[in-house]
Amino acid sequence: MPGACERGEPMGLRERKKAATRRTLQRAAVRLAMERGSESVTVDDIVAAADVSKRTFFNYFSSKDEAIVGDGPPRPDDEAREIFVAQGPTGDLLEDLKVFLLAPLAGTDSDDLRQRLADIRERKRLVQQEPQLTPRLMAAFADMERYVGESVAERLGEDPDDIRPQIVASLGITAMRFSMRRLQTHSAASGSADSQDDAAEFRALFDQAFDALRRTFRPAS
Amino acid sequence: MPGACERGEPMGLRERKKAATRRTLQRAAVRLAMERGSESVTVDDIVAAADVSKRTFFNYFSSKDEAIVGDGPPRPDDEAREIFVAQGPTGDLLEDLKVFLLAPLAGTDSDDLRQRLADIRERKRLVQQEPQLTPRLMAAFADMERYVGESVAERLGEDPDDIRPQIVASLGITAMRFSMRRLQTHSAASGSADSQDDAAEFRALFDQAFDALRRTFRPAS
DNA sequence: ATGAAAAAATGCGCAAAGTGAATTAATGCG
DNA sequence: CGCATTAATTCACTTTGCGCATTTTTTCAT
Numbered sequence: 147m148p149g150a151c152e153r154g155e156p157m158g159l160r161e162r163k164k165a166a167t168r169r170t171l172q173r174a175a176v177r178l179a180m181e182r183g184s185e186s187v188t189v190d191d192i193v194a195a196a197d198v199s200k201r202t203f204f205n206y207f208s209s210k211d212e213a214i215v216g217d218g219p220p221r222p223d224d225e226a227r228e229i230f231v232a233q234g235p236t237g238d239l240l241e242d243l244k245v246f247l248l249a250p251l252a253g254t255d256s257d258d259l260r261q262r263l264a265d266i267r268e269r270k271r272l273v274q275q276e277p278q279l280t281p282r283l284m285a286a287f288a289d290m291e292r293y294v295g296e297s298v299a300e301r302l303g304e305d306p307d308d309i310r311p312q313i314v315a316s317l318g319i320t321a322m323r324f325s326m327r328r329l330q331t332h333s334a335a336s337g338s339a340d341s342q343d344d345a346a347e348f349r350a351l352f353d354q355a356f357d358a359l360r361r362t363f364r365p366a367s
Numbered sequence: 368m369p370g371a372c373e374r375g376e377p378m379g380l381r382e383r384k385k386a387a388t389r390r391t392l393q394r395a396a397v398r399l400a401m402e403r404g405s406e407s408v409t410v411d412d413i414v415a416a417a418d419v420s421k422r423t424f425f426n427y428f429s430s431k432d433e434a435i436v437g438d439g440p441p442r443p444d445d446e447a448r449e450i451f452v453a454q455g456p457t458g459d460l461l462e463d464l465k466v467f468l469l470a471p472l473a474g475t476d477s478d479d480l481r482q483r484l485a486d487i488r489e490r491k492r493l494v495q496q497e498p499q500l501t502p503r504l505m506a507a508f509a510d511m512e513r514y515v516g517e518s519v520a521e522r523l524g525e526d527p528d529d530i531r532p533q534i535v536a537s538l539g540i541t542a543m544r545f546s547m548r549r550l551q552t553h554s555a556a557s558g559s560a561d562s563q564d565d566a567a568e569f570r571a572l573f574d575q576a577f578d579a580l581r582r583t584f585r586p587a588s
Numbered sequence: 589a590t591g592a593a594a595a596a597a598t599g600c601g602c603a604a605a606g607t608g609a610a611t612t613a614a615t616g617c618g
Numbered sequence: 619c620g621c622a623t624t625a626a627t628t629c630a631c632t633t634t635g636c637g638c639a640t641t642t643t644t645t646c647a648t
Binding site: 160163164167198199200201202205 | 625626628
C-alpha cells in the first residue's frame with residue numbers, strides 16, 4: 147500500500163531505507179505492545195526504541211494503533227485486477243477470486259514474503275493476546291473489502307451497491323481473515339519450521355477456506 | 368448496547384435522562400460533522416453544542432469518533448440467542464439467522480424504533496459523505512460479527528474458529544450492512560415519508576438481502 | 589415529605605496524541 | 619561537484635482522553 151515494491155523494480159537506496167524505517171517502527175511497536183500491553187506503550191517509547199523522532203513516526207503512521215495493528219492485507223495490483231475483471235484466468239468466479247486475492251503473494255521474492263508472513267504472525271499473536279485490538283484489525287480489512295467488492299461488481303456488470311458483489315467480496319475477505327488467523331495458532335513449538343513452509347501453509351489454509359466456500363455456495367446461475 | 372431498553376421495561380427517569388444526554392451528544396456530533404467535516408469538529412465544539420461538560424462527553428463515549436460513527440447495530444439479546452442456538456424458530460439456518468438478527472427491532476415500541484432508524488439514516492449519510500469514516504464503522508460491526516459467529520458455531524456444534532460459522536456470520540453481517548446502507552440513499556425528497564415506513568423498508572431490504580443469500584447458497588448438506 | 593445512599597455531571601489538571609511550519613540532513617541526478 | 623527532491627528533525631501548539639475530588643441530581647426507605 148505504500149509506494150512499495152511495485153513490479154519487482156530494483157528499488158533504490160532511498161526506498162529501501164524508507165521501508166526499513168517503517169518496518170523498524172512497526173516491529174518496535176509490536177514488540178513493546180507484546181511486552182507491556184498496547185495501552186501502556188506510548189509513541190515516545192516506540193520512537194525511542196526505533197531511534198527516530200516522534201514526528202517521523204507520524205509521517206509513517208497516522209496513529210499509534212495503525213503502527214501496532216498493521217495495514218491489513220496487501221492489495222492486489224492493477225494488473226491482477228484487470229485480469230479478474232475480464233473474467234479472470236479461468237472464468238470460474240470463486241477460482242478467479244482466489245487468484246486475485248493471492249496476487250500480492252505471487253510476485254514478491256521469497257525473502258520479502260518470508261518477512262511479511264512472519265510479521266503477520268507476530269501481529270496476530272498480539273491481537274489474540276489483546277482482543278480490544280480486533281475492531282482495529284477489522285477496520286484494516288474494510289478498505290480491502292470495498293476494493294474487492296468494486297472489482298467483483300465490475301466483473302459481473304452489476305452496481306457496487308448491489309447485494310451480490312458485496313456478498314462475494316465479504317466471502318473472499320472472510321477466507322482471507324480465516325487464513326491469517328489460523329496462521330498464528332499452532333507452530334511456536336516447531337522451531338525448525340522453515341518460513342518457506344509458511345507460505346505453503348498459508349496457501350493451504352486459503353485453499354481450505356475456498357473449498358468450504360465452494361461447498362457452501364451455489365455456483366452463480 | 369448501552370444498558371438500553373432491555374425488555375420493554377418502563378425505564379425510569381434516570382435512564383431516560385441518560386439516554387437523552389447520550390442522544391443529544393451524538394446528534395450534535397453528527398450534525399457538526401455533517402456541517403464542517405468530521406476532522407474540523409472538536410470535542411469542545413460538540414459539548415458546547417450539547418451544553419454539557421467535556422468530562423461528561425467522555426463518560427458516554429470513549430472517543431470522538433465513537434460519538435460520530437455510533438455504536439453499530441444493536442445486539443440481539445440472550446433470549447433471541449438461545450432460540451437461535453436451539454435450532455431457532457423454524458430450523459432453517461438462513462431463516463433463523465434472519466429472525467435472530469432482527470430481534471432487536473422486534474420488541475421496541477415504534478417511537479423508539481423510529482428514532483433509531485432516523486439516527487441510522489443520518490449517520491449513514493455522514494459516512495457516505497466522508498469515506499474515511501468507513502473503517503470506523505466497520506469496526507463497530509466487528510464485535511457483532513464475532514458474536515454472531517459464536518452463536519452460529521454453537522448452533523452447528525462446530526468450533527468458532529472453523530470456517531463455516533465465520534462464513535455464515537459474515538454473510539449475516541453483510542446483509543445487515545447492506546440494509547443499513549441502502550436505507551439512507553433515496554428518500555430525502557419525499558418529506559412525507561412516515562417513519563413507520565422506515566421500519567417496513569428496512570425489513571424489506573433485509574428480506575431482499577436474504578433472498579439473494581438463499582439464491583447464492585447451497586443449503587447445508 | 590425527608591434525609592441518606594447511589595449515580596451522574598462538572599471542573600481541574602495532566603500525560604499523551606497528533607499537527608503545522610521552519611530547518612537540517614540525506615539521496616538522486618546531471 | 620552542485621542542484622533539486624524528498625526524508626527526518628525540532629519546536630511550539632492544539633486536541634484528546636482520563637483520573638480525581640467535588641457538586642448536583644435521582645432514587646428509595648422510612
